[in-house]
Amino acid sequence: MAEIVLEKVTKRYADGFEAVRNMDLDINDGEFMILVGPSGSGKSTALRMIAGLEDISDGQVRIGDTVVNQIAPKDRDIAMVFQNYALYPHMTVRENMAFPLKLAGASKEEIDNKVQEAAEILDLTEHLDRKPANLSGGQRQRVAMGRAIVRNPKAFLMDEPLSNLDAKLRVQMRTEVSRIQSRLGTTTVYVTHDQTEAMTLGDRVAVLRGGVLQQVGSPAELYDHPVNLFVAGFIGSPSMNFMPATLDGDTLRIPLGDVRLADDARQRAAGAQSGQTVVAGIRPESFEDASLVPEDARHSGTTFKTKIDLVESLGAEKYAYFRVEESQIESDELRELAEDTGSAELGATEGQVVARLEPASGIERGTEAELWVDSRKIHFFDLESGRTLADGATAQR
Amino acid sequence: MRRGTREYGAWSIGLLLVLVFALLPVVWIISLSLKTPTTVGDGRFLPAGGQWTLDNYKVLFEGGFDNSPFIHPLINSIAIALIATAIAIVLAAFAAYAIARLNFPGKGLILGGALAIAMFPAISTIGPLFDMWRSIGLYDTYLGLIIPYLTFSLPLAIYTLVAFYREIPWDLEQAAQVDGATPFQAFRRVILPLAAPGTFTAAILVFIFCWNDFLFAITLTSSNNARTVPAALAFFTGESQFTAPTGNIAAAAVIVTIPIIIFVLFFQRRIVAGLTAGAVKG
Numbered sequence: 269m270a271e272i273v274l275e276k277v278t279k280r281y282a283d284g285f286e287a288v289r290n291m292d293l294d295i296n297d298g299e300f301m302i303l304v305g306p307s308g309s310g311k312s313t314a315l316r317m318i319a320g321l322e323d324i325s326d327g328q329v330r331i332g333d334t335v336v337n338q339i340a341p342k343d344r345d346i347a348m349v350f351q352n353y354a355l356y357p358h359m360t361v362r363e364n365m366a367f368p369l370k371l372a373g374a375s376k377e378e379i380d381n382k383v384q385e386a387a388e389i390l391d392l393t394e395h396l397d398r399k400p401a402n403l404s405g406g407q408r409q410r411v412a413m414g415r416a417i418v419r420n421p422k423a424f425l426m427d428e429p430l431s432n433l434d435a436k437l438r439v440q441m442r443t444e445v446s447r448i449q450s451r452l453g454t455t456t457v458y459v460t461h462d463q464t465e466a467m468t469l470g471d472r473v474a475v476l477r478g479g480v481l482q483q484v485g486s487p488a489e490l491y492d493h494p495v496n497l498f499v500a501g502f503i504g505s506p507s508m509n510f511m512p513a514t515l516d517g518d519t520l521r522i523p524l525g526d527v528r529l530a531d532d533a534r535q536r537a538a539g540a541q542s543g544q545t546v547v548a549g550i551r552p553e554s555f556e557d558a559s560l561v562p563e564d565a566r567h568s569g570t571t572f573k574t575k576i577d578l579v580e581s582l583g584a585e586k587y588a589y590f591r592v593e594e595s596q597i598e599s600d601e602l603r604e605l606a607e608d609t610g611s612a613e614l615g616a617t618e619g620q621v622v623a624r625l626e627p628a629s630g631i632e633r634g635t636e637a638e639l640w641v642d643s644r645k646i647h648f649f650d651l652e653s654g655r656t657l658a659d660g661a662t663a664q665r
Numbered sequence: 666m667r668r669g670t671r672e673y674g675a676w677s678i679g680l681l682l683v684l685v686f687a688l689l690p691v692v693w694i695i696s697l698s699l700k701t702p703t704t705v706g707d708g709r710f711l712p713a714g715g716q717w718t719l720d721n722y723k724v725l726f727e728g729g730f731d732n733s734p735f736i737h738p739l740i741n742s743i744a745i746a747l748i749a750t751a752i753a754i755v756l757a758a759f760a761a762y763a764i765a766r767l768n769f770p771g772k773g774l775i776l777g778g779a780l781a782i783a784m785f786p787a788i789s790t791i792g793p794l795f796d797m798w799r800s801i802g803l804y805d806t807y808l809g810l811i812i813p814y815l816t817f818s819l820p821l822a823i824y825t826l827v828a829f830y831r832e833i834p835w836d837l838e839q840a841a842q843v844d845g846a847t848p849f850q851a852f853r854r855v856i857l858p859l860a861a862p863g864t865f866t867a868a869i870l871v872f873i874f875c876w877n878d879f880l881f882a883i884t885l886t887s888s889n890n891a892r893t894v895p896a897a898l899a900f901f902t903g904e905s906q907f908t909a910p911t912g913n914i915a916a917a918a919v920i921v922t923i924p925i926i927i928f929v930l931f932f933q934r935r936i937v938a939g940l941t942a943g944a945v946k947g
Binding site: 319320321340341342346347348350352354355356357358367368371372415419425 | 834836837839840841842843844845846847850854855858859
């Protein structure tokens with residue numbers, strides 16, 4: 269068990285492309301750190317540099333007190349779980365899990381004990397003598413985990429370990445991974461493109477975009493205080509709605525109407541001058557059916573009328589979709605997010621706003637409805653740089 | 666269903682034709698080997714009057730190790746082919762692994778060179794080889810045959826193995842490395858077992874090449890020291906100056922076919938498709 273430190277780490281390929289740029293990241297001993305980002309953000313490359321499967325072009329990676337830049341993967345004392353499991357097909361489950369121990373020269377009893385122990389943790393005892401080909405996806409995934417934990421390494425590195433499982437199993441394994449990690453207390457670096465996994469699993473989450481680290485923080489920090497448009501749009505599902513806004517004293521003009529900002533809400537736009545056009549970000553859950561908002565709570569927000577295009581009812585919540593005019597925002601970060609989710613090709617999402625409503629809401633599609641927006645929860649970003657306009661929110665732990 | 670049976674029938678007839686075409690010469694040779702010298706030239710498939718004989722086979726083994734025209738060459742053939750196959754497979758396994766997995770300068774050159782050698786007409790090397798082997802003492806020795814066999818079978822083995830190694834997921838090897846294996850351990854304990862079907866395929870190809878070779882065997886040997894069966898067949902003599910040793914040659918041909926059938930059947934069991942199933946998601 270050890271801390272992992274990345275210092276100004278850069279990965280540059282022969283053609284000059286930089287997959288990871290100047291990355292600084294401290295992963296504490298025993299911490300569960302998530303690297304999250306869309307595809308091509310360099311998260312897997314960063315992980316593979318920690319593992320030693322990828323050369324480090326610049327900077328330094330330390331595991332514990334040792335600089336591992338020039339150390340072969342086998343000598344780094346780390347275990348890795350691959351996206352496709354990478355089980356040895358010619359070995360049984362037992363042999364698969366014993367492989368790292370055998371290479372380390374452990375005695376036969378020690379191997380037996382440790383494999384047995386790991387198999388019990390992972391509920392694999394009955395399957396020890398089967399070959400990977402005869403196992404289900406979830407079982408294979410657990411064998412891959414087992415191969416990682418038998419050795420008691422300094423750190424676990426996991427490269428999208430759950431992405432090959434079906435949705436139900438993924439949720440189940442997610443809790444499993446979290447349980448095992450907290451039980452063993454081993455430093456873990458976990459790569460995923462799924463923001464839900466990132467939010468639910470991690471002690472801290474590092475968001476990457478185009479090889480550059482955007483923000484590191486606890487899931488709550490990322491959710492409440494995103495430092496830029498990218499993080500704001502990436503974290504949270506459904507994602508944050510963005511629209512152009514103008515500040516006029518205490519009043520915020522957004523396409524939905526004028527919103528009077530309370531003092532603390534004004535703080536969130538501290539970096540903006542009056543009259544400046546900014547980007548307002550409103551999470552779907554900051555909306556509510558106006559008729560369901562108690563009278564005494566209404567003053568912290570603003571109500572507006574809009575035509576509802578579509579209502580999706582999920583039982584525990586309802587999503588209402590509506591459009592706002594003139595809501596185009598030119599931003600590379602948002603474009604990239606849209607490309608990642610595939611919504612860019614659909615084109616229909618421009619100007620579309622999602623609101624998450626209480627299931628008790630009686631709003632129906634095609635009708636004019638009155639919605640309420642909580643002005644205290646609006647985020648503000650600079651139109652040019654995409655950075656947050658709030659004071660102090662940039663502080664990284 | 667109707668279409669299914671018809672298709673099945675068409676395929677069966679087609680396969681039967683191919684089988685007959687391929688096996689007819691073999692059956693003919695077997696028939697020849699069982700005929701007596703008087704009926705061997707009668708051009709009939711079954712000898713008149715049912716005169717079958719095993720004499721042709723007996724003659725081959727008469728006189729024991731020293732005087733039999735066949736036993737010594739047979740041993741030479743088996744030994745030379747096995748040794749050449751073993752060396753070729755070991756060398757090709759390493760070479761193919763490097764080519765499939767590593768990026769090194771001159772990789773294209775090695776592959777291109779191997780291909781060029783495979784294309785090279787063997788006959789044009791015979792003259793120089795004969796002279797060289799005579800002067801450095803490799804003429805009429807095992808090594809003298811094994812070396813040219815390696816030259817011409819290695820490219821074949823390397824190409825076969827490279828194709829198989831490329832099929833093995835990279836991740837497996839990286840997993841092995843992270844699990845604490847040195848590159849050689851990863852190769853021996855993970856890649857090699859998984860490439861076993863490819864290795865056996867290559868082994869069969871190389872073995873057949875060495876076993877069947879006539880050109881090098883006839884030119885680079887002069888006695889039973891290293892002469893292999895295909896070459897030895899050419900030196901068979903009939904009972905008298907005026908009888909051709911057709912029956913004996915046929916019998917010897919039947920015998921030399923047997924090891925290769927055994928070899929192929931033996932390794933064929935190990936060429937199981939889908940050995941890597943379950944390694945990665947698929």
